[in-house]
Amino acid sequence: MQRKDRDAVLDLVNVMKRMYLRGLISSFTGNASIRMDDGILITPSGIPKWSLRPADIVKIDFSGNVLWGIHAPSSERRMHLAIYSVRNDVHAIVHTHSPYTLSLFERLIEYLEEVAEFQKIVGKIEVVEYAPPGSLKLARLAEEKARNKMVGALILKRHGVICIAEDIYSAYAKAEIMEENAKVLYIHETIGKRI
Numbered sequence: 001m002q003r004k005d006r007d008a009v010l011d012l013v014n015v016m017k018r019m020y021l022r023g024l025i026s027s028f029t030g031n032a033s034i035r036m037d038d039g040i041l042i043t044p045s046g047i048p049k050w051s052l053r054p055a056d057i058v059k060i061d062f063s064g065n066v067l068w069g070i071h072a073p074s075s076e077r078r079m080h081l082a083i084y085s086v087r088n089d090v091h092a093i094v095h096t097h098s099p100y101t102l103s104l105f106e107r108l109i110e111y112l113e114e115v116a117e118f119q120k121i122v123g124k125i126e127v128v129e130y131a132p133p134g135s136l137k138l139a140r141l142a143e144e145k146a147r148n149k150m151v152g153a154l155i156l157k158r159h160g161v162i163c164i165a166e167d168i169y170s171a172y173a174k175a176e177i178m179e180e181n182a183k184v185l186y187i188h189e190t191i192g193k194r195i
C-alpha cells in the first residue's frame with residue numbers, strides 16, 4: 001500500500017468511528033470514501049462500523065472493480081462513484097443515517113439557509129427522492145442532484161444523508177453540523193418553549 005493510501009485509510013477509519021460515536025450511523029449502516037488518483041478507498045460491506053480497522057478498507061477503481069481489500073466494498077459504491085464522476089472538486093463522501101437530520105430535513109434546510117455561516121460550511125442541500133439503498137436508481141438520482149457545484153449535501157428521503165467535500169474531515173463536519181442543528185430545532189420545538 002502506498003503511503004498516500006495508508007494515510008487516507010487511517011482517516012477513513014477515524015471518521016467512521018467518530019460518526020458511530022456521535023450517533024450518525026449504527027453498526028451496519030453508513031459508509032464513507034476518499035478519492036485517490038487511481039481509484040477510491042471505501043468502507044467495506046458487512047463489518048460493524050465500531051470495529052473497523054485499516055485492513056478492512058477496500059480500494060476500487062473508477063469502474064467499481066476491487067483493486068485490493070479482504071472484504072466486499074460498500075453496497076453504496078455506485079452512488080459514491082456516480083457523485084465523483086460529476087464533481088471533480090469532491091474528494092471525499094460520507095453517508096450517514098443521522099436520525100434528527102432525516103426526521104426534520106425540511107425545517108433544517110430552511111434554517112441552515114437563513115444562517116450565512118452554516119450556508120458557507122455546508123453548501124446547498126438537495127433532497128433526493130426515495131430509491132432502494134444500493135440501487136443504480138439511487139446512484140443516478142444522487143448524481144443528478146450533486147451535479148451542481150453549489151451542492152454540499154444531499155438528503156436521501158426515508159434513508160439518510162450524503163455529505164461531500166474536498167476532504168473527509170470537512171465532509172464529516174457537515175454531517176455533524178447538520179445533526180447538531182436538527183437537534184436544536186427538535187429541542188426548541190418540543191421542550192424549548194416551556195423554559
Ligand SMILES: [Zn+2]
Pocket residue numbers: 029030095096097133159160
Ligand atoms: Zn444508507
